[in-house]
Amino acid sequence: MALVLIEDSELLESALRGDRRSLGKLISRIELGFNPGLKKSKTWTLGVTGPPGVGKSTLIGSMISEWVRRGERVAVLAVDPSSPKSGGALLGDRMRMQGSDSSDSVYVRSIATRNHPGGLSYFIDPMIDVLAAAGWSKIIIETVGSGQSQTRIAAFTDRILLVEGPDRGDIIQAEKAGIIELADIIAINKSDIPSAKETFDSIIYSLDMSKSSNVDVHLVSALNGDGIISLIASIEKCHNYEDENFIRLKERLLSFWDSRLLSYPDLNDLLEQLNTGTITLDEASDMVCKGLLEEEI
Amino acid sequence: MRIVIAKPGLDGHDRGAKVITRILRDAGHEVIYTGIRKTPEEITRIMIDEDAHALGLSSLSGAHQVLIPKICEKLKSSNMHDVVVFAGGIIPEHDHQILFDSGVRAIFGPGTHSNTITEFLSEVENRKLNKMPTGVGEDLGWRWC
Ligand SMILES: Nc1nc2c(ncn2[C@@H]2O[C@H](COP(=O)(O)OP(=O)(O)OP(=O)(O)O)[C@@H](O)[C@H]2O)c(=O)[nH]1
Ligand SMILES: [Mg+2]
Numbered sequence: 001m002a003l004v005l006i007e008d009s010e011l012l013e014s015a016l017r018g019d020r021r022s023l024g025k026l027i028s029r030i031e032l033g034f035n036p037g038l039k040k041s042k043t044w045t046l047g048v049t050g051p052p053g054v055g056k057s058t059l060i061g062s063m064i065s066e067w068v069r070r071g072e073r074v075a076v077l078a079v080d081p082s083s084p085k086s087g088g089a090l091l092g093d094r095m096r097m098q099g100s101d102s103s104d105s106v107y108v109r110s111i112a113t114r115n116h117p118g119g120l121s122y123f124i125d126p127m128i129d130v131l132a133a134a135g136w137s138k139i140i141i142e143t144v145g146s147g148q149s150q151t152r153i154a155a156f157t158d159r160i161l162l163v164e165g166p167d168r169g170d171i172i173q174a175e176k177a178g179i180i181e182l183a184d185i186i187a188i189n190k191s192d193i194p195s196a197k198e199t200f201d202s203i204i205y206s207l208d209m210s211k212s213s214n215v216d217v218h219l220v221s222a223l224n225g226d227g228i229i230s231l232i233a234s235i236e237k238c239h240n241y242e243d244e245n246f247i248r249l250k251e252r253l254l255s256f257w258d259s260r261l262l263s264y265p266d267l268n269d270l271l272e273q274l275n276t277g278t279i280t281l282d283e284a285s286d287m288v289c290k291g292l293l294e295e296e297i
Numbered sequence: 298m299r300i301v302i303a304k305p306g307l308d309g310h311d312r313g314a315k316v317i318t319r320i321l322r323d324a325g326h327e328v329i330y331t332g333i334r335k336t337p338e339e340i341t342r343i344m345i346d347e348d349a350h351a352l353g354l355s356s357l358s359g360a361h362q363v364l365i366p367k368i369c370e371k372l373k374s375s376n377m378h379d380v381v382v383f384a385g386g387i388i389p390e391h392d393h394q395i396l397f398d399s400g401v402r403a404i405f406g407p408g409t410h411s412n413t414i415t416e417f418l419s420e421v422e423n424r425k426l427n428k429m430p431t432g433v434g435e436d437l438g439w440r441w442c
Binding site for chain 2: 020021023024025027028082083086087088089090091092094095096101102107108109110112
């Protein structure tokens with residue numbers, strides 16, 4: 001069987017017609033830098049973020065089941081970090097999402113960050129556009145909420161669900177604002193474990209302190225289904241207030257800026273000069289700005 | 298490479314599969330672990346959706362004689378001829394030929410050194426670069442031994 005290289009346009013066409021194999025291949029090409037340049041269509045996106053192991057994937061799994069029952073077509077991009085040393089990645093999210101492997105109404109794709117400078121910011125938008133154009137009515141992005149470039153991926157969605165777990169109270173108090181500032185909805189998962197309630201209380205307390213009254217907080221259990229329906233209701237009615245949109249846009253801008261800065265060709269040169277003290281930080285940033293402008297021309 | 302590690306059949310032990318998953322990650326691959334008890338249809342669906350290049354099947358329970366050939370057939374009938382399939386676990390010698398005939402390119406028994414598996418995958422990458430057959434539905438001349 002000969003290897004046939006299918007043209008990008010042909011692949012796009014058949015992916016949009018609903019062919020899953022083509023969709024899979026198209027996303028791989030976007031990961032390598034291809035941008036299909038689709039017109040921005042109407043999309044419904046949800047970012048799900050939070051610390052490792054709190055149950056993000058399991059919770060997404062139970063929400064998927066409910067949405068599919070209601071006739072939605074749900075696509076999930078599950079993002080995990082690549083190892084900076086080997087470049088490899090362990091992609092284990094889909095294993096936790098029930099029904100991810102057998103329904104025509106569910107598409108789950110695991111994405112490794114591949115150590116791109118500044119994170120996945122260049123790729124995530126084209127992927128969302130392709131999925132929306134292919135008829136996926138709900139698009140969910142799971143990302144671990146550790147490390148800034150990871151958290152920022154969530155800012156590329158229209159609504160952000162922060163998932164927390166039991167015994168996180170002290171840490172949340174210590175972190176103060178952070179990701180809580182970006183979150184539209186907060187779910188404390190594993191409510192079947194008593195200490196989840198403590199996390200719930202300290203989040204309510206933090207929110208009271210920062211007067212973010214727009215945030216709904218839920219105590220849920222992905223394991224036994226408690227609270228899932230009202231969590232979904234909260235997600236469904238969530239809409240962006242203008243000032244929140246600004247926070248989000250700022251994160252997106254910052255993440256693009258990071259990508260461009262980190263892929264600046266003479267970056268090592270600059271760092272060398274900073275190291276020897278021949279230039280100041282101020283001069284270095286001027287040089288980057290000028291350099292980036294010249295690149296455009 | 299993007300590699301899916303799956304565990305067909307009904308037994309619930311997946312320690313071996315998890316060890317392989319980590320070895321492959323450390324060798325620089327992107328490894329998707331599917332969890333236990335996957336049907337041939339589900340495994341094929343995962344291969345398609347994840348745009349994976351290789352599939353590692355772990356079997357301990359004797360499920361291999363029926364399930365592994367069935368998965369290979371399903372991949373071929375879903376137009377996934379170029380996917381590389383390898384197997385591991387407890388698979389008696391006299392069953393190897395059935396699997397090779399189905400398009401499996403390597404069988405790793407218990408106690409296989411981790412280097413052997415990563416060398417197999419490097420060889421696969423080399424052959425792919427040179428447009429030589431490695432896939433489950435491609436010419437069966439070559440296999441790892
Ligand atoms: N008790 C209890 N355990 C849960 C619940 N939800 C998930 N878990 C368990 O928590 C563990 C982690 O679940 P995941 O869904 O993989 O968590 P995650 O946040 O996606 O993890 P990463 O993607 O690795 O950051 C698993 O063992 C789940 O079975 C829950 O509501 N209650
Ligand atoms: Mg997860």
